[in-house]
Amino acid sequence: MAKKELTLDTEQKIKAAAKEVFLRNGFHGAKVKDIAEAAGVNIALMNYYFRSKEQLFEMIFMETFLSFFGRMITLFNEETPLEVKIWKIVDQYTDFVIENPLMPVFVLSELQKNELTFFKQLNLPTLLMESYMAKQLREEAALGNIREIEPLQLLATLMGNIVFPVIARPMIKHIGGLDQEQYNQFLIDRKQITPRMIMAFLRDR
Amino acid sequence: MAKKELTLDTEQKIKAAAKEVFLRNGFHGAKVKDIAEAAGVNIALMNYYFRSKEQLFEMIFMETFLSFFGRMITLFNEETPLEVKIWKIVDQYTDFVIENPLMPVFVLSELQKNELTFFKQLNLPTLLMESYMAKQLREEAALGNIREIEPLQLLATLMGNIVFPVIARPMIKHIGGLDQEQYNQFLIDRKQITPRMIMAFLRDR
DNA sequence: GTCTATAGAGCGATAGAC
DNA sequence: GTCTATCGCTCTATAGAC
Numbered sequence: 500m501a502k503k504e505l506t507l508d509t510e511q512k513i514k515a516a517a518k519e520v521f522l523r524n525g526f527h528g529a530k531v532k533d534i535a536e537a538a539g540v541n542i543a544l545m546n547y548y549f550r551s552k553e554q555l556f557e558m559i560f561m562e563t564f565l566s567f568f569g570r571m572i573t574l575f576n577e578e579t580p581l582e583v584k585i586w587k588i589v590d591q592y593t594d595f596v597i598e599n600p601l602m603p604v605f606v607l608s609e610l611q612k613n614e615l616t617f618f619k620q621l622n623l624p625t626l627l628m629e630s631y632m633a634k635q636l637r638e639e640a641a642l643g644n645i646r647e648i649e650p651l652q653l654l655a656t657l658m659g660n661i662v663f664p665v666i667a668r669p670m671i672k673h674i675g676g677l678d679q680e681q682y683n684q685f686l687i688d689r690k691q692i693t694p695r696m697i698m699a700f701l702r703d704r
Numbered sequence: 705m706a707k708k709e710l711t712l713d714t715e716q717k718i719k720a721a722a723k724e725v726f727l728r729n730g731f732h733g734a735k736v737k738d739i740a741e742a743a744g745v746n747i748a749l750m751n752y753y754f755r756s757k758e759q760l761f762e763m764i765f766m767e768t769f770l771s772f773f774g775r776m777i778t779l780f781n782e783e784t785p786l787e788v789k790i791w792k793i794v795d796q797y798t799d800f801v802i803e804n805p806l807m808p809v810f811v812l813s814e815l816q817k818n819e820l821t822f823f824k825q826l827n828l829p830t831l832l833m834e835s836y837m838a839k840q841l842r843e844e845a846a847l848g849n850i851r852e853i854e855p856l857q858l859l860a861t862l863m864g865n866i867v868f869p870v871i872a873r874p875m876i877k878h879i880g881g882l883d884q885e886q887y888n889q890f891l892i893d894r895k896q897i898t899p900r901m902i903m904a905f906l907r908d909r
Numbered sequence: 910g911t912c913t914a915t916a917g918a919g920c921g922a923t924a925g926a927c
Numbered sequence: 928g929t930c931t932a933t934c935g936c937t938c939t940a941t942a943g944a945c
Binding site (some may be wrong): 736737747748751755756895 | 910919920921922924
């Protein structure tokens with residue numbers, strides 16, 4: 500039992516180290532030596548647990564993508580009124596990307612470079628179209644409360660406004676001459692701008 | 705003279721090939737062998753013209769970043785009325801990223817991984833704050849025509865709405881179950897959504 | 910389960926012929 | 928200017944000892 504715990508511990512330590520190195524450097528920029536060093540083990544042990552760099556990467560990528568996308572879908576499915584929900588999504592997803600600043604560019608740039616088989620097997624269209632958010636948008640538009648909008652357009656708008664400033668962090672910081680604290684404040688300020696903008700659009704006809 | 709033209713030709717051929725390979729695969733994913741093959745020359749000749757992979761990359765990156773960012777700043781400086789300009793920026797910058805779909809993720813992900821000295825030397829803050837757009841936003845807000853907004857927030861909003869859907873292309877296509885044509889139409893549809901949304905926000909107080 | 914040592918392939922860069 | 932041949936290094940993976 501103590502043996503089993505120790506095993507899990509090493510495995511988790513390698514996985515955590517791999518996640519850190521992959522997210523910072525991407526698949527090709529990450530070297531197995533860096534991962535082994537960050538985990539405090541040697542390369543042989545890494546391959547004992549995970550067989551190859553590719554397999555380790557696929558596991559990390561899958562988990563990271565599901566976290567990145569799943570978090571948004573969970574928020575889409577909250578059964579609160581539309582306007583309340585949009586404010587909440589922006590607030591919570593902003594906090595989420597502030598805590599995981601390397602996640603968006605990692606997920607999106609690896610997705611552009613690789614052909615990831617697991618990704619194609621996910622039934623993402625259904626997840627979006629059958630979300631509570633999609634139902635709400637249809638109903639509110641039918642009632643004439645808001646303008647019609649495709650759920651995918653709303654998703655892209657939300658993500659664009661929340662996630663882009665994180666993807667573009669070095670550029671934003673440099674253009675604005677911001678230090679880390681000012682940059683975080685810049686993201687926090689967007690918690691007001693983004694939902695106001697989306698609601699103004701939905702109501703404006 | 706004919707000799708000189710031939711020289712430039714080979715140099716340009718290598719550079720064009722390098723740009724293609726770097727944009728598709730990033731610095732670490734791009735192999736000098738791939739670039740040489742794409743250019744129809746051998747590795748020795750590449751190094752004859754550009755000395756090293758690093759130097760070739762830096763040249764490509766610099767040009768690409770200046771194109772990506774400069775295009776937006778040029779549009780910011782057009783001396784047309786605010787609303788007209790916002791519509792025009794969205795229209796033209798959308799066309800620009802549709803024509804250069806790999807540019808955004810390349811620029812932003814390499815910027816996150818590397819410490820690029822040339823980048824830090826650029827005086828980007830001045831370019832933005834002294835743009836005609838910044839002046840317009842101050843004046844229109846003082847007149848009470850629009851809500852106050854920092855130029856950097858407007859820049860992030862515009863880029864987020866235009867560029868993010870391109871960065872997230874594989875994800876958007878898969879979530880929406882879109883083929884290439886439907887995906888392009890999705891981007892075109894945003895030419896209406898984004899400026900309407902921004903104007904609704906600026907006017908809504 | 911963890912280590913050392915090393916295999917074997919691939920990488921970027923260059924010497925030297927033409 | 929352009930090529931072939933090759934160097935020296937780094938990379939990932941594995942064999943084998945403990």
